[in-house]
Amino acid sequence: MLIIDCEKCIGCGVCEAECAFGAISVQDGCAVVDDNCTLCGSCVESCEVEALLIEEGAVQVQADINDWSGIWVFAESRHGKIAEVSYELLGVGRKLANQRGVQLSAVLLGSGVTESAPTLIAAGADKIYLGDDSTLGQYREDIYGNVLEFLIKKEKPEVILAGATAIGRSFIPMVANNLGAGLTADCTGLAIRAEDGMLLQTRPAFGGNIMATIECPHTRPQMATVRPKVMQPLMPDLERQGEVVSLSIPDRLLESQVKVLENVLEEHNQVNIQEIEVLVAGGRGVESEKGFKLVKELADELGGAVAASRAAVDSGWIPYAHQVGQTGKTVCPKLYIACGISGAIQHAVGMQSAETIVAINRDKNAPIFNIASCGIVGDLFEIMPLLTKKIRENKAL
Ligand SMILES: Cc1cc2nc3c(=O)[nH]c(=O)nc-3n(C[C@H](O)[C@H](O)[C@H](O)COP(=O)(O)OP(=O)(O)OC[C@H]3O[C@@H](n4cnc5c(N)ncnc54)[C@H](O)[C@@H]3O)c2cc1C
Numbered sequence: 001m002l003i004i005d006c007e008k009c010i011g012c013g014v015c016e017a018e019c020a021f022g023a024i025s026v027q028d029g030c031a032v033v034d035d036n037c038t039l040c041g042s043c044v045e046s047c048e049v050e051a052l053l054i055e056e057g058a059v060q061v062q063a064d065i066n067d068w069s070g071i072w073v074f075a076e077s078r079h080g081k082i083a084e085v086s087y088e089l090l091g092v093g094r095k096l097a098n099q100r101g102v103q104l105s106a107v108l109l110g111s112g113v114t115e116s117a118p119t120l121i122a123a124g125a126d127k128i129y130l131g132d133d134s135t136l137g138q139y140r141e142d143i144y145g146n147v148l149e150f151l152i153k154k155e156k157p158e159v160i161l162a163g164a165t166a167i168g169r170s171f172i173p174m175v176a177n178n179l180g181a182g183l184t185a186d187c188t189g190l191a192i193r194a195e196d197g198m199l200l201q202t203r204p205a206f207g208g209n210i211m212a213t214i215e216c217p218h219t220r221p222q223m224a225t226v227r228p229k230v231m232q233p234l235m236p237d238l239e240r241q242g243e244v245v246s247l248s249i250p251d252r253l254l255e256s257q258v259k260v261l262e263n264v265l266e267e268h269n270q271v272n273i274q275e276i277e278v279l280v281a282g283g284r285g286v287e288s289e290k291g292f293k294l295v296k297e298l299a300d301e302l303g304g305a306v307a308a309s310r311a312a313v314d315s316g317w318i319p320y321a322h323q324v325g326q327t328g329k330t331v332c333p334k335l336y337i338a339c340g341i342s343g344a345i346q347h348a349v350g351m352q353s354a355e356t357i358v359a360i361n362r363d364k365n366a367p368i369f370n371i372a373s374c375g376i377v378g379d380l381f382e383i384m385p386l387l388t389k390k391i392r393e394n395k396a397l
Helices: 014-018 042-046 084-100 114-122 141-155 166-179 291-301 308-313 378-394
Strands: 002-004 026-027 030-033 052-054 070-073 104-110 126-130 158-161 183-186 189-192 199-203 208-216 220-224 243-246 278-281 305-308 333-339 354-363 374-377
Touching: 002 030, 014 042, 042 052, 052 084, 070 084, 084 104, 084 114, 084 158, 084 189, 084 220, 104 141, 114 126, 126 141, 141 166, 158 166, 166 183, 166 220, 183 199, 189 308, 189 378, 199 220, 278 291, 291 305, 291 333, 291 378, 354 378
Parallel strands: 070 104, 070 158, 104 126, 126 243, 158 220, 183 220, 278 305, 278 333, 333 354, 354 374
Antiparallel strands: 002 052, 026 030, 189 199, 199 208
8 A cells, every 4th residue: 555654744745746546635734545546656756755655565566577578469360361550560569579689479360371470470570379270260359369368378478569450459458357467558659668678658648638658567468559550560571580380279269159140341432541652631721621622632643642630520521531640540651741730649649650741831830840841831722732733744744
């Protein structure tokens, strides 16, 4: 428990402000803690007069914490095809594994997926745990969860990364819960702290107003889901050598409560903005559905697609599938042209890793200029037609 020494406490309230769980309040000049305390220790660190102390033994550290080693990536596959996010995770996983001086492994489950194993090695994995079984062909969270949990308990990796996709989001929390491990969902940044090898997991918090860095110091494995299109895959190296370990999975783990009656592939003719190399995005500054015609013209001229801020989507000028940002899609195109978009953090988290960002905005102080590679200050209704015309002329040369 948290011990408070009222003789030392000066009632300054710093700990109260520091506590993210609202567990401390200052009453009659001394800090008081309630049941919401998670023993995270941030109040202890903030107290200049050392009036707070976490009782020895109060924090349960997993007994075998130092036995866990290696970075793992869950390599998601659908209909026999490896999801792009798996390669992105191997890209960041490789860096983390090099820093830790450990192996990078991928867990590949599915039916008929064996031939995909070399692509994961080329993308950075040292070892593939391969479960190729007809029962795994159809994603079912209980079976996938059982198999991953079984493997984790057997091999004891220190870090597990998975895509923050419909699949990753559905079964990774279940595995974390069963293992009693910490999980940070929807990470946008991962790093290793040099001093103690801790995984630092960064994600937007409090409605995207701050970026929080989360660590799980007391349990293993450290688990994180990562948004697609945030991390960069490595260039495939076809010469890379790796080991493929074929799993023999006990039958009981392949028993499911779920019976899949039918698979229906969603049919839509919308472009997937996550796969497009040039995006021209419109925001509130575009003013109307009609204004988006200018955005579309420029996008068409560049062979790209149209994206949008939430303000534009909420105004009904363009469908949600085009929304970029925290509650939309994360994109990483070669070129992102932001037109009439202020660059709020919730938008920026979805596009800031674009290779080149061009911003058109009439407000020279708009935050979008802080992340833009090139900025044009002016009225988009004048600039965009000129830009489209110029590109058209250049193409005709
Ligand atoms: C929990 C949460 C989640 C969110 N998720 C998202 C998300 O996923 N994506 C997202 O985009 N937002 C998201 N938001 C909203 C976000 O905070 C901003 O409100 C939103 O991004 C603003 O959109 P905007 O930049 O188009 O509009 P504004 O902030 O209103 O900016 C409009 C810009 O256009 C410029 N402008 C106006 N007229 C012209 C002109 N004629 N020529 C040139 N420039 C002009 C203005 O100077 C201004 O900078 C979220 C908010 C919350 C709280």
